[in-house]
Amino acid sequence: MYSRFLKRPQDMILATVSLLVLSPVLVTIAGLIKWKLGGPVLFKQKRPGKDGVVFEMVKFRTMTDERDEHGELLPDEARLTPFGNKLRSLSLDELPSLFNIVKGDIAIVGPRPLLVEYLPRYNDEQRRRHVVRPGLTGLAQVNGRNRLSWPNRFALDVKYVDNVTFLNDWKIILQTVGKVVKKDGISSDTAATMEAFMGDER
Template identity: 45%
Template sequence: MRRDVTKMINSSMYKKFLKRILDFSISLVSLILFSPLIIILIILLLFANKGKPFYFQKRPGKNSKIFTIIKFKTMKDPKNNESELINQEQRITKVGAIIRKTSLDELLQLINVLKGDMSLIGPRPLLIEYLPLYNKEQARRHLVKPGITGWAQVNGRTALSWKERFAHDVWYVDHLSFKTDVIILLKTIQKIFNPEAMSSIEQASFALWEGNNE
């Protein structure tokens, strides 16, 4: 009983204080260490995307609060007035394909973590258009800050159905702890250096979620 109480207190302290301290410290150090690589990628994408190396989009964060996510721009702009979601695979540049394959397009989200919009680990921030489509249980994924990587990403990522992804997100909300975050971080590093995992990422599905009646 005493051990359970101590575990609960430690978990609460981690959620309220330590997680943010670690997020800020690790993201700051990482941005400094990766700054030469970031500069190189910016230069490459300046040429590949005609002067547009960055991609900005509004996403829902904790408690569905809207923030602007920043990523490296890996796709060309659409040439017509149709939805930009059409033929995304064909719009990926050669440089963009490499960046996606290595998940380097997520690197700039360390800025979002530094600002406090995101955490290193948490449910991935999805489209604003999905907000009215969640049922009550699925909406619980927004009780915590979204993350660069998360429980769903290390347990199947795009191979999972939408229902499975949301179930993993809610599981993380209920089991958020230092131990859980360390496990997710280690699994993420393992996947980055796993050729098969990176291949599946390269072939990521662009299918949109149409709600629980799909």
């Protein structure tokens, strides 16, 4: 009942109210990004959503566009600025994704939307993470976030898919607030965000 009829309206209401309340914060951050990093202010990237349908996810830009002598973008670690790192540590770069929630691309809680290039790399069990809408936060995000190994992350994603309830969602939302305050699990031990998923590691 909750996942079919109540979760989506709840997400729309919470995201809309959040956008209205946080609009001064959004405008301020946008201005600071324009001043410190230049344009564009927003970072847009194709991500797979429910059933693997691709949508465009929107976040605040946190990196420069610096490239090497061959015209290739430098690694994330080299392009992530101190200001951008601060936005990430407070999860403020995620705020524009509230628009994706209003549109219905993602939910507040669900498996985090990953890269389109990962789609053919999933095994059948891992692919089940796309049975539901991806989320702004999720079970993996409150249990290690980017410090989790890929197998553990996917196991938590699938566990969430099998247990979508009102109480579980609100437990994850409240735990997310605590994780953001503690700045916990923002980076893996060896990368600025998370190492690329190259395929089944079992």
